[in-house]
Amino acid sequence: MVWDDFWSPFEEMGRMMDELRLFWEVPFEGRHGRSLIAGPRSDKELATRDMRTPLVDVWENEKEVIATFELPGVDKKDIDVNITDESVEVKVEKRTEQKEEKKGVQRIERSYTGFYRRVPLPSHVKADEVKATYNNGVLELRMPKKESGSKVKKIEIR
Structure with a gap:
């Protein structure tokens, strides 16, 4: 074991x-x-x-662990995903600046939007083989499971 x-x-x-x-x-x-x-x-x-906490669903089948993160209004380029063999971390930072200059008046508004979530995974995964897709505000991660390192071995009693 x-x-x-x-x-x-x-x-x-x-x-x-x-x-x-x-x-x-x-x-x-x-x-x-x-x-x-x-x-x-x-x-x-x-x-x-x-930062806001995105909604997340995590489930697994025989071959992989699948996680979906809801990230509405986010551009794909702003998403940062870090994965270990036992957890996944999703972070989004988006900063915008809007300038308006009129005669004698200058207005600058800045906004910041962010999401952060770290989720433990139900099984160990192969971090190097993860596939990520982002469509309609939903990030999907498909993470192949590592083969179980524990094998049953029969012990003979003498």
Whole structure:
């Protein structure tokens, strides 16, 4: 049996803490997605606090793990996907600037849109063989599964 096949209480606690943080942050978001509750934040939270969380579906069959992320209004060039053999991270950053100059008046407006989501995968995947498509605001990732490293071996008792 491979060490990665064992259940890890630390990974489970990390997942539970992420869910608990989301449970308390979402009801208390103010305008523009900023939290109404101030407090110390980690570097990761500071980098992603103004980002929305995309809806995601993950399922698997015998050969692959499939994940879809809903990213409405996003250009394909703005999507950044990072995959390990056990998780996938999707990040989108889009910045726009609109300038208007009239006689004696200058107006510059900037906007920022972002999505961020890291999802643990139900099976280990071959990160080098992932296929990604983006159509009508939906990112689909097809990730071939790694062959199970644990094989059953009969042990003879003497």
